[in-house]
Amino acid sequence: SAASMNELQVNTQLLQAFEQGLDPQHPERGKLPARVLGYGEISTVFEIQVDELRGLAFKRLPLFYGAQEVDRYRSAYEEYNRLLADDVGLQLPPHHHATLAGASGRPIFYIIQRQLAYPSIGHHALDILPREQVAWLVTRILRELRRVWDYSRRQSRIQMGIDGQISNWAIDGFDPEHPHLGEDTNLLYLDTSTPFIRVNGVEQLDAELFLRSAPWFLAWVLRLFFLKDVVKRYYDLRRVAIDLVANLYKEQRPDLIPDAVGAINRFFTDEAADLGVPPIDEKTVRSYYRQDALIWSLYLAMRKVDRFIRRRLLHREYPYILPEHIQR
Numbered sequence: 001s002a003a004s005m006n007e008l009q010v011n012t013q014l015l016q017a018f019e020q021g022l023d024p025q026h027p028e029r030g031k032l033p034a035r036v037l038g039y040g041e042i043s044t045v046f047e048i049q050v051d052e053l054r055g056l057a058f059k060r061l062p063l064f065y066g067a068q069e070v071d072r073y074r075s076a077y078e079e080y081n082r083l084l085a086d087d088v089g090l091q092l093p094p095h096h097h098a099t100l101a102g103a104s105g106r107p108i109f110y111i112i113q114r115q116l117a118y119p120s121i122g123h124h125a126l127d128i129l130p131r132e133q134v135a136w137l138v139t140r141i142l143r144e145l146r147r148v149w150d151y152s153r154r155q156s157r158i159q160m161g162i163d164g165q166i167s168n169w170a171i172d173g174f175d176p177e178h179p180h181l182g183e184d185t186n187l188l189y190l191d192t193s194t195p196f197i198r199v200n201g202v203e204q205l206d207a208e209l210f211l212r213s214a215p216w217f218l219a220w221v222l223r224l225f226f227l228k229d230v231v232k233r234y235y236d237l238r239r240v241a242i243d244l245v246a247n248l249y250k251e252q253r254p255d256l257i258p259d260a261v262g263a264i265n266r267f268f269t270d271e272a273a274d275l276g277v278p279p280i281d282e283k284t285v286r287s288y289y290r291q292d293a294l295i296w297s298l299y300l301a302m303r304k305v306d307r308f309i310r311r312r313l314l315h316r317e318y319p320y321i322l323p324e325h326i327q328r
Contacts, residue, residue: 011053015053015058015098018031018034018053019100027046033049034046034047035049037115038167041296056114057114061110062319063213067107073205076205079197083158084148088160123251133180133181138263141169142241157199159201161231161235162189162196163196165243166251169190194210196234208223213303215302217306241277265280306318
């Protein structure tokens with residue numbers, strides 16, 4: 001299968017040594033130092049600065065309490081990658097994964113990918129591409145997303161969702177000196193760490209896992225108001241498209257929103273008319289982003305409170321790597 005062609009070779013003993021020497025509060029100070037490449041809302045992507053692991057990007061998921069949980073997640077993760085590459089037809093970067101023992105004895109799941117050139121990743125490319133190419137990039141992303149919905153419609157057993165935001169895509173072979181997207185430009189999809197798969201309507205991902213990184217005093221609120229809704233949005237192409245544009249606020253590029261909204265509505269009325277997706281407007285995008293930014297800002301603030309309680313007051317370890325600040 002295409003998936004096995006895409007396997008990376010990784011020295012897991014070295015990775016285990018990294019995990020053992022890691023201080024999540026200061027990843028750059030470990031015995032094997034790390035440099036953060038990017039922060040997601042839940043997990044962090046970094047490189048490990050030792051020759052044998054150079055050129056790789058690592059995502060560390062310290063979410064699991066035991067072997068059974070990590071096995072269940074691993075099989076959903078592998079299946080999601082396989083479906084996306086072999087059945088849906090997306091292109092993924094070469095990737096690998098590893099399960100290691102954390103300091104507390106709990107399993108830590110690492111997702112490993114070939115590191116891609118910084119300017120080629122969607123939100124960085126925005127700053128280099130000529131203005132008129134931005135709408136074209138959005139259209140190209142929508143075409144890739146469409147494959148996911150086409151697959152879900154082709155058969156009734158498996159329904160797939162995807163997080164289509166701009167930072168989850170990379171432009172294959174992008175040349176920042178000559179930034180141009182043509183008909184033959186390929187996009188790579190990067191973020192396969194949340195396997196949105198429903199089999200006969202049953203979610204394969206235990207969404208509760210993502211509450212693990214939330215402080216205990218917030219978990220019930222999130223479970224009540226937020227969990228079902230956040231997971232659900234990734235199975236709805238219109239909301240995925242709104243999320244894609246709303247992301248431009250976070251990337252500090254609100255100037256590009258009218259172009260992106262125009263590209264999305266053209267796509268939905270012309271080449272994807274058969275999907276029957278109603279158009280979107282800037283007002284919807286703005287209110288969606290406000291709500292989203294509020295949720296995630298609160299989430300990060302509360303995680304910092306949690307970190308303070310665990311480390312300073314309870315003298316326990318805090319296993320997550322948190323950003324100090326996410327620009328919104």
